[in-house]
Amino acid sequence: MSDSTQPAAVAAPRRQRRSRATRMLHSPMFFPLLGFIAVFIIMSLVNDRFLDVSNIENVARQGSVIGIIAVGMSFAIFTGGIDLSVGPVMALSGTLMAGLMAAGWPAPVAIAAGLCVGSLFGAFNGFCVAFGRMPPIIVTLATMGAAHGLALLYTGGYPISGLPSWFAWFGRGSLAGIQVPILIMLLVYAAGYVVLHHTPFGRYVYAVGGNEEATRLTGIRVPRTKMLVYSISGLTAAIAGLVITARLMSGQPSIGEGFELDAIAAVVLGGAAISGGRGVVLGTLVGAMLLAMLNNGLNLMGVSSYLQDVIKGGIILLAVYIGRGRDA
Secondary structure: OOOOHHHHHHHHHHHHHHHHHHHHHOOOOHHHHHHHHHHHHHHHHHOHHHHOHHHHHHHHHHHHHHHHHHHHHHHHHHOOOOOOOHHHHHHHHHHHHHHHHHOOOOHHHHHHHHHHHHHHHHHHHHHHHHOOOOOHHHHHHHHHHHHHHHHHHHHOOOOEOOOOHHHHHHHHOEEOOEEHHHHHHHHHHHHHHHHHHHOHHHHHHHHHHHOHHHHHHOOOOHHHHHHHHHHHHHHHHHHHHHHHHHHHOOEOOOOOOOHHHHHHHHHHHOOOOOOOOOOOHHHHHHHHHHHHHHHHHHHHOOOOHHHHHHHHHHHHHHHHHHHHHHHO
C-alpha cells in the first residue's frame, strides 16, 4: 500500500467511530442512562443501606405508580401536549373502585368501572384539545380541578375503607418473587413500547408532535390521534389508581396531588422533548426510576423534603437545558 492511501485507510475507521459517538450522544436514551448511573453510584457511596436488595425493591415499588402514570404522559408529551389532570383522575378512579367494592359490587366490575372513568376523562380532554382546538394545558388544568372535586364529592372528603382483603394483592402482593406493582408497571411499559414503536398509531403520535400541520396534510386523522393519546393517559392514571388504592387498602380522594408534576419530570428526565416529536417510552421508565431512586436516596440521607424539592427542580431544569442544547 502506498503512503498516499494509508492516511485515507486510517481516517475511515476514525470517521466511523466519530459517527457512532455522535449518534450515541444524540440518542434520547444517552443522557437519561448517564444520569441514572451517576445517581446510582453517588447514592451507593453516600449510604450503605442503599444497595440492600430490600431497598432496591422498595425503590422500584415506590416508583411504580409514577412510572405507570408517566407512560400515558409520554404519549401526551410526544404529541406536543401535556396532561395535568392525571393525579386527580388517578384519585377519582381509585375512590370509585373502592366505593363500589365497599358497597358490595363484584371486584372485576368495580375495577372496570374505575378504568372506564379514567379513560373517559382522558377522552374528554382529547376531545377538547383535538376538536375544540383548546390548549392542552388549559383543558387539563380545568379537568384536574373537576376530577379532584368529583373525588371529594363522591367520598364526602373521607377515605373509603372496607375493601376485600385479597384486593391488597394488586398493591402489596408478589408473583414469582417480583412485587405485583412492579409487574403491572412493566406490563404497561411493554404495551406502551409496542404501541409507540411497532404500530402505525405510534408513528402518528411522533408525527403529530414533530409537525402537526404536515401530518394533517398527509391525510392522517390528527384529531382522532389526539383523542386516543389522551384516552391512554387517562387509562394509565386509572391503572395507577388501582395500584395505589390496593396498596393503601382505601380510596383516598386527595392521594393524587402533585403526581402530575412527577410524571412530567419522569418523561423529561427520560430524554423527551417537551415540544413533542422526540422521546422513547423506555427513557421514561429510566426517568421514573431515577426520580424514585433520588427520592429514596435523599430520604436515607435524612435530607429535608423541602430541600428535596429544590434538588429535584434543579435536576429537571438541567435535563430540559441539555435536551434543548441537543436539539439545537
